[in-house]
Amino acid sequence: MREQLLGQGLARLPHAMLLVGPPGVGKAAFSEQLAALLLCESIAPDLSACGECQACRWLEAGSHPDFRRVAPEGDDEAEEGASEKVTEKTKKRSASMIKIDQIRELESFVFVGSHRQGNRVVLITEADAMNQPAANSLLKILEEPPSSVYFILVSSKEKSLLPTIRSRCRTIPFGTPDAASATEWLARSGLEKQAARYLDLAGGAPMRVAQWMDQGQLASIDALVDSLVSPAADPIALAARWDGLLKGDGLFRMEHLVEGVQRWLFDLALDRMVGEIRYHRGWPRPKGVENLNPAALTGTWREINQFRRSARHPLNQLLFLENLAAHYLRTLRPAT
Numbered sequence: 001m002r003e004q005l006l007g008q009g010l011a012r013l014p015h016a017m018l019l020v021g022p023p024g025v026g027k028a029a030f031s032e033q034l035a036a037l038l039l040c041e042s043i044a045p046d047l048s049a050c051g052e053c054q055a056c057r058w059l060e061a062g063s064h065p066d067f068r069r070v071a072p073e074g075d076d077e078a079e080e081g082a083s084e085k086v087t088e089k090t091k092k093r094s095a096s097m098i099k100i101d102q103i104r105e106l107e108s109f110v111f112v113g114s115h116r117q118g119n120r121v122v123l124i125t126e127a128d129a130m131n132q133p134a135a136n137s138l139l140k141i142l143e144e145p146p147s148s149v150y151f152i153l154v155s156s157k158e159k160s161l162l163p164t165i166r167s168r169c170r171t172i173p174f175g176t177p178d179a180a181s182a183t184e185w186l187a188r189s190g191l192e193k194q195a196a197r198y199l200d201l202a203g204g205a206p207m208r209v210a211q212w213m214d215q216g217q218l219a220s221i222d223a224l225v226d227s228l229v230s231p232a233a234d235p236i237a238l239a240a241r242w243d244g245l246l247k248g249d250g251l252f253r254m255e256h257l258v259e260g261v262q263r264w265l266f267d268l269a270l271d272r273m274v275g276e277i278r279y280h281r282g283w284p285r286p287k288g289v290e291n292l293n294p295a296a297l298t299g300t301w302r303e304i305n306q307f308r309r310s311a312r313h314p315l316n317q318l319l320f321l322e323n324l325a326a327h328y329l330r331t332l333r334p335a336t
Contacts, residue, residue, distance in 0.1 A: 005172060010038070010047070014170040016142055016151040018127070020158040021174030024208025028125065030174070031152050035121045038150050039064060055116060065115035068106060068122045072096040072129040098124070100133035103141070110141055110149050120149045127153040128160035135162045142168045176204035186210065197282025201263070220245050220252035221260065228264045228328070229286045235329055239321035246317070254320070255311040261328060262304045269297035292332065300331040 005013070017034075019027040036049035040056055043049065049056055058064040073096075106122060114120050124130075130138065139162060142151065153169060155161060176182070179199060185206050186195040191213055198218065202208040212218050223245055232238040242257055263279045270276050271285065272294040307324055314320035 005034075010043075013038075013150070015145060015147070015149065016153070016169040018153045018155065018158065018161075018166060018169035018171045019174060020155050020171055022176065022203060022205055023156050024202055024205025024211065025174045025176055026207055027154050027156075027174050029207065031123055031125070031154050034152055035059070035067060035123050038119045038121050039067060039116075041116070041118065055118075066118065066120040068109050068120075070098060070102050070106070070122065070124045072098050072126050073102070096126075096129060098126070098130040098134050100131070100137050103130070103134045103137040106138075106141060110145055114148060118148070120146075122149065122151045124151070124153045127155045127165075128157040130161075135165060139164055139168070177206065179204065182206040189213070194282060200277075200281050201279050203279075215251040216248075217252050217256070220248060220256075224252075224257060224260045225264065225280065225283050228261065229284055231286075231325075231329060231332070233329070235322050235325035238325040238329065239318060242321045242325070243318055253312075254314065254317070255308065258304060258307050258311045258324065261324065262301055262308070265297050265301040265304070265328070265331065268292060269294050269301060272297065286332070296331050296333075300327050303327060 005017075019031055021027055033049070036051075036056060036059055037043065037047065039059055040049035040053060042053040042056075051060075055064060059067060109120065110122070124138075142165065145151070151169070153161075153165075158166065158171070177185075179196065182199055182204060183195045186199070186209055189210050191198070191209065195209070198209045198212065198221070199206065201221070202212070212221065224242070227238065227241050227245075232241060245252060246254060246257065267277050267280045268286075268289060270278060271289060272292055304324070304327065307320070307327075310320070
């Protein structure tokens with residue numbers, strides 16, 4: 001990917017680039033390296049940022065005057081005079097969103113000269129999180145940007161972007177690496193055991209596995225799967241076990257737990273229907289899996305979509321988990 005993009009040197013680099021692909025395949029890391037390269041004032045012969053010049057040090061410190069990063073943000077302040085009920089609805093709707101004010105702030109940056117008399121770089125992470133006004137505002141900027149300004153957009157949901165924005169960018173696709181390369185990379189990163197197991201669970205994305213490792217989630221993932229392989233017979237007991245996982249020291253959250261249960265059900269259904277496993281090939285199957293009803297498994301898998309919608313903000317965490325556990329245990333009844 002790097003060789004294809006930079007093979008003809010920086011002079012031929014497009015001024016608007018859209019990095020797309022599934023989460024955890026290196027888009028974000030590559031975007032950071034590309035931004036550093038465009039701003040570096042002493043580029044190495046292999047076309048990489050030197051890391052030592054004034055520009056590189058400023059970028060590392062987050063204070064480079066010719067660099068702007070745009071990322072989703074929530075609405076922390078309510079409009080004056082808004083009711084509490086309206087305020088809560090507004091916060092939920094605007095959370096994790098790139099808003100028009102963030103894009104408008106780029107106008108003065110883009111259309112005013114460079115501080116260092118060199119390139120200027122705008123990095124937009126999770127570009128698909130732009131709301132409609134923000135996307136329209138960016139589109140206007142992209143129509144005629146100065147030649148020294150580079151836009152790097154990163155997205156895991158490129159189809160959510162305006163087609164007109166996509167048409168003004170050169171799309172750079174990122175795919176998952178082959179299993180051998182990903183496993184070797186994870187081993188160098190410190191995960192020598194069970195790397196293949198977690199890669200399957202992450203859809204082959206090594207950086208997602210590395211993130212789980214850095215955030216202390218691997219032990220919680222193992223514990224969740226263990227609870228699904230050998231669950232308590234009572235929903236209350238199973239929910240209490242899950243509640244303990246969520247109260248641990250790592251960053252394992254409710255949405256991770258619900259996703260884990262849903263993926264496990266998907267694999268059980270796939271195993272029953274075609275004899276294959278997608279996400280959990282490195283874990284044992286529960287006893288009696290051959291007696292499970294595949295229609296019941298797929299039905300519960302669909303039902304849990306409702307749980308995912310409220311996983312981040314359950315009104316009562318324990319009741320939420322008990323309901324989820326009841327759905328799961330009911331599905332494990334042998335087919336009759």
